[in-house]
Amino acid sequence: MKKIPIKAQEVSPAARVGNFQEVVTAYSEEEALSEASRCLQCKEPLCIGGCPVGIDIKKFIYHITQKDYASAYFKIKEKNNFPSICGRVCPAEYQCRKACVLTKRGSSFASEQAINIHFLERFAGDYGKNNDLDTPVKKENQLSKFKVAVVGSGPAGLCCAGELARKGIKVDIFESLHKTGGVLRYGIPPFRLPWDILDFEIDYLNKLGVNFITNFIVGKTNSIKELFEQGYASIFLGLGAGVPSFLGIKGENLCNIYSVNEFLTRVNLMSAYKFPEFHTPVNIGRKVLIVGGGNTAMDAARVALRLQKIKGMALDVTVVYRRTEAEMPARRLEIEHAKEEGVKFEFLVQPKEFSGDDQGLVRKLICLRSRLGEPDSSGRRRPITIEASEFEVDCDLCVIAVGLKANQVLINATAELEINKDSDIIVDPASMETSIKGVYAGGDIVGGEGTIIEAMGMAKRAAHSIIDSFGQA
Ligand SMILES: Cc1cc2nc3c(=O)[nH]c(=O)nc-3n(C[C@H](O)[C@H](O)[C@H](O)COP(=O)(O)OP(=O)(O)OC[C@H]3O[C@@H](n4cnc5c(N)ncnc54)[C@H](O)[C@@H]3O)c2cc1C
Numbered sequence: 441m442k443k444i445p446i447k448a449q450e451v452s453p454a455a456r457v458g459n460f461q462e463v464v465t466a467y468s469e470e471e472a473l474s475e476a477s478r479c480l481q482c483k484e485p486l487c488i489g490g491c492p493v494g495i496d497i498k499k500f501i502y503h504i505t506q507k508d509y510a511s512a513y514f515k516i517k518e519k520n521n522f523p524s525i526c527g528r529v530c531p532a533e534y535q536c537r538k539a540c541v542l543t544k545r546g547s548s549f550a551s552e553q554a555i556n557i558h559f560l561e562r563f564a565g566d567y568g569k570n571n572d573l574d575t576p577v578k579k580e581n582q583l584s585k586f587k588v589a590v591v592g593s594g595p596a597g598l599c600c601a602g603e604l605a606r607k608g609i610k611v612d613i614f615e616s617l618h619k620t621g622g623v624l625r626y627g628i629p630p631f632r633l634p635w636d637i638l639d640f641e642i643d644y645l646n647k648l649g650v651n652f653i654t655n656f657i658v659g660k661t662n663s664i665k666e667l668f669e670q671g672y673a674s675i676f677l678g679l680g681a682g683v684p685s686f687l688g689i690k691g692e693n694l695c696n697i698y699s700v701n702e703f704l705t706r707v708n709l710m711s712a713y714k715f716p717e718f719h720t721p722v723n724i725g726r727k728v729l730i731v732g733g734g735n736t737a738m739d740a741a742r743v744a745l746r747l748q749k750i751k752g753m754a755l756d757v758t759v760v761y762r763r764t765e766a767e768m769p770a771r772r773l774e775i776e777h778a779k780e781e782g783v784k785f786e787f788l789v790q791p792k793e794f795s796g797d798d799q800g801l802v803r804k805l806i807c808l809r810s811r812l813g814e815p816d817s818s819g820r821r822r823p824i825t826i827e828a829s830e831f832e833v834d835c836d837l838c839v840i841a842v843g844l845k846a847n848q849v850l851i852n853a854t855a856e857l858e859i860n861k862d863s864d865i866i867v868d869p870a871s872m873e874t875s876i877k878g879v880y881a882g883g884d885i886v887g888g889e890g891t892i893i894e895a896m897g898m899a900k901r902a903a904h905s906i907i908d909s910f911g912q913a
């Protein structure tokens with residue numbers, strides 16, 4: 441008899457929209473065993489090829505079927521430092537689950553029948569964390585004479601630091617913000633990734649001896665050259681893509697139009713979700729528009745909805761996207777969650793200009809309808825605006841979530857660092873070394889806007905190159 445896929449439980453939309461608590465509940469042991477038992481233990485496990493860091497998915501699922509959760513945890517940790525994080529936010533439907541043999545071939549994302557690898561990864565990851573399986577051991581050895589500077593404390597920086605510190609190398613992480621974690625802290629809201637999960641990983645690195653230095657902008661506070669002069673043998677750059685793109689249309693400078701970074705950062709880092717305890721300077725409108733179709737847009741929409749609810753307003757948040765739902769780059773689960781919670785969607789809509797009132801506050805978005813044409817370089821069908829299709833949408837808050845670009849401060853201050861036309865740092869893909877000897881890079885600053893697991897994969901590669909270079913020293 442065909443076994444039914446086990447979906448993780450979720451808090452009901454009505455209950456969750458009034459707070460920032462985690463939406464998806466962990467598998468119970470029974471659910472994990474039942475889901476793991478659906479895995480066919482394929483001779484050729486296609487799922488592994490779909491994982492950017494090549495986790496032995498078949499094997500860790502096998503360990504779960506044997507109730508050997510510790511082995512499942514360590515099997516994942518061989519390739520992925522943060523299973524509890526990735527099990528929650530990896531876009532598995534485009535990666536391992538899409539590659540699973542149970543997904544219909546040719547599908548653009550995972551079928552329902554595909555094994556819920558991410559929920560099983562979260563189960564194993566949380567088991568390891570809750571049972572303190574991975575005790576950080578501070579090592580002193582011949583590598584301890586080397587000191588490495590890691591710039592940026594997002595997933596790339598954290599992963600690189602962990603790999604190095606476990607080998608006994610001394611690591612200082614420099615972070616420009618006052619809090620660590622990069623997008624995991626200031627971008628992704630806690631209803632998707634609770635901060636205690638991130639704090640656990642950071643605490644782990646602390647115990648390994650990693651030193652965190654916040655409010656420190658490399659490229660301004662100190663240059664790369666100065667870091668070398670201070671005795672760092674190598675430097676890893678995990679600067680991320682923190683610069684927002686804009687639409688470049690008339691009226692975009694009106695008040696109450698935020699970039700997605702600013703909106704989410706204010707809410708997450710300045711405790712807006714704790715209203716009325718905190719009076720965070722972030723406006724929340726009665727009619728909110730979010731422009732974009734990626735994860736950032738879904739996060740902004742769901743955050744705006746929660747803030748409306750917490751402030752006792754009627755819920756009115758609309759996502760405006762220039763293509764159709766099928767082309768949206770956001771995770772399927774986030775789109776479903778947004779819909780369930782009451783976010784409205786306007787597809788095939790191209791913003792043309794904003795108009796405001798006499799106080800300079802945004803009041804309307806003027807748009808054009810579009811239709812889909814031929815695929816563009818991203819493989820998605822290009823939106824083509826339809827002439828004379830203009831219409832207006834009322835709004836008193838708008839969040840622009842149409843892409844993120846490389847952080848520039850350090851790049852502008854470091855002439856010898858080679859970059860490409862998008863201002864991403866160019867590296868040797870095998871070693872992740874940049875054009876400056878001893879300086880490595882990884883994550884969104886190299887690949888452009890990507891995913892957490894991809895950032896970690898690059899960081900791991902860079903860390904191993906650094907370790908190898910010390911071996912030869
Ligand atoms: C809102 C949002 C939601 C997302 N959702 C998902 C998701 O569900 N799943 C997924 O896989 N991916 C998601 N992503 C993408 C993912 O978060 C990124 O791919 C990932 O965080 C990249 O990691 P990173 O370490 O390269 O950069 P970041 O996480 O951006 O970290 C870079 C860090 O470097 C610091 N920094 C920058 N310049 C300097 C400097 N000069 N000196 C010192 N510090 C500096 C920054 O302050 C930042 O803390 C999301 C992104 C956003 C913005």
Ligand code: SF4
Nearest residue numbers: 479480482487540541
């Ligand atoms: S997860 Fe899917 S592809 Fe991987 S071993 Fe199990 S059934 Fe096969």
